[in-house]
Amino acid sequence: MLSVSNLKVCYGQSEVISDLTFNVPKNETLAIMGRNGMGKTTLFKSLIGILPSSEGVIEIDGVDVSTFESYQRVENGIAYVPQGRMIFPNLTVKENIETGMEVSKLKEIPDDIYALFPVLREMRHRKGGNLSGGQQQQLAIARALVTNPKVLLLDEPTEGIQPSIIKDIARILNEIKQLRDITIIVSEQVLSFTMAIADRIIVIDKGEFIHEDMRDQVDSDQIKKYLSV
Numbered sequence: 001m002l003s004v005s006n007l008k009v010c011y012g013q014s015e016v017i018s019d020l021t022f023n024v025p026k027n028e029t030l031a032i033m034g035r036n037g038m039g040k041t042t043l044f045k046s047l048i049g050i051l052p053s054s055e056g057v058i059e060i061d062g063v064d065v066s067t068f069e070s071y072q073r074v075e076n077g078i079a080y081v082p083q084g085r086m087i088f089p090n091l092t093v094k095e096n097i098e099t100g101m102e103v104s105k106l107k108e109i110p111d112d113i114y115a116l117f118p119v120l121r122e123m124r125h126r127k128g129g130n131l132s133g134g135q136q137q138q139l140a141i142a143r144a145l146v147t148n149p150k151v152l153l154l155d156e157p158t159e160g161i162q163p164s165i166i167k168d169i170a171r172i173l174n175e176i177k178q179l180r181d182i183t184i185i186v187s188e189q190v191l192s193f194t195m196a197i198a199d200r201i202i203v204i205d206k207g208e209f210i211h212e213d214m215r216d217q218v219d220s221d222q223i224k225k226y227l228s229v
């Protein structure tokens with residue numbers, strides 16, 4: 001579903017991702033884990049097209065989107081839940097979700113969105129900025145989902161969120177996977193969360209993938225070591 005070959009991403013002269021190649025099939029949840037500054041956000045921003053890549057090919061469902069603007073990539077089926085959520089604090093919950101709907105041409109927020117996130121229905125007339133961190137995270141996921149993505153990217157969705165709500169986010173992501181034909185890619189530092197959702201875990205270090213495990217064979221001690229060095 002998502003295929004990335006020889007991706008290179010730089011900030012000026014500084015090369016953060018040098019030559020990354022990976023595939024994520026349909027219906028897989030992939031977790032990309034790494035410490036701060038290892039390139040997770042840079043990778044996600046380049047996939048969604050906020051950051052230009054210097055080299056490489058990004059394909060969504062066989063379509064080469066490497067030269068596309070972000071909105072065209074979204075139209076082609078990739079959606080992004082950014083780190084820090086970045087919801088619109090002065091828009092209501094409903095209006096926040098509606099900002100994602102232009103792409104999918106939906107007229108009304110579908111019931112399945114409110115079924116996944118009942119709290120968003122309750123709070124639909126509240127300003128996004130008045131929601132808790134966990135509720136804002138749900139809102140950011142809902143806003144991404146109404147674009148009907150084939151590939152959903154979530155950058156550190158547990159950051160700043162309390163443990164009980166982290167469990168809710170894991171449950172919701174697993175439900176989304178059950179309900180839709182979707183590929184989910186999440187960047188994370190919390191292993192217990194990725195163990196609850198991921199089929200495959202990859203460790204990124206200085207822009208390179210240095211370790212990979214299927215969930216059934218995860219070497220948690222090794223991964224914890226990579227995350228704590």
Ligand SMILES: Nc1ncnc2c1ncn2[C@@H]1O[C@H](COP(=O)(O)OP(=O)(O)OP(=O)(O)O)[C@@H](O)[C@H]1O
Nearest residue numbers: 011014016034035036037038039040041042043083
């Ligand atoms: N705008 C920028 N200009 C220059 N260098 C940057 C910029 N943004 C990030 N970097 C550098 O790129 C590298 C990767 O950063 P990135 O934010 O992608 O890491 P990360 O794994 O997402 O970490 P975090 O969890 O802290 O967001 C770091 O060395 C960082 O200093």
